Amino acid sequence: MLIPRQHTVTTLVSLAGFMTLLVMNSAQAHPGHAPTQVHSHLGSPMMWLMLGVAALGLTAAVLFGRKLWRQGQNTRATRKS
Numbered sequence: 001m002l003i004p005r006q007h008t009v010t011t012l013v014s015l016a017g018f019m020t021l022l023v024m025n026s027a028q029a030h031p032g033h034a035p036t037q038v039h040s041h042l043g044s045p046m047m048w049l050m051l052g053v054a055a056l057g058l059t060a061a062v063l064f065g066r067k068l069w070r071q072g073q074n075t076r077a078t079r080k081s
Helices: 004-028 045-080
Strands: none
Touching: 004 045
């Protein structure tokens, strides 16, 4: 039997991490030394955004695989009884 709370906690942690990346990037990007220059000392904001999307995708893939694995276990357990 699946426990919905585990998925909820995982989802909330993933979303919190993603939102942290977004807020962190907006705080890091600041005006540079020239009037038209904006830069960040910790890398490109787009790179951080793509890393966040990749982390969410990996989390979703793991949760989906776990769901399929548990469904397979439940199906095998039902056949045995």
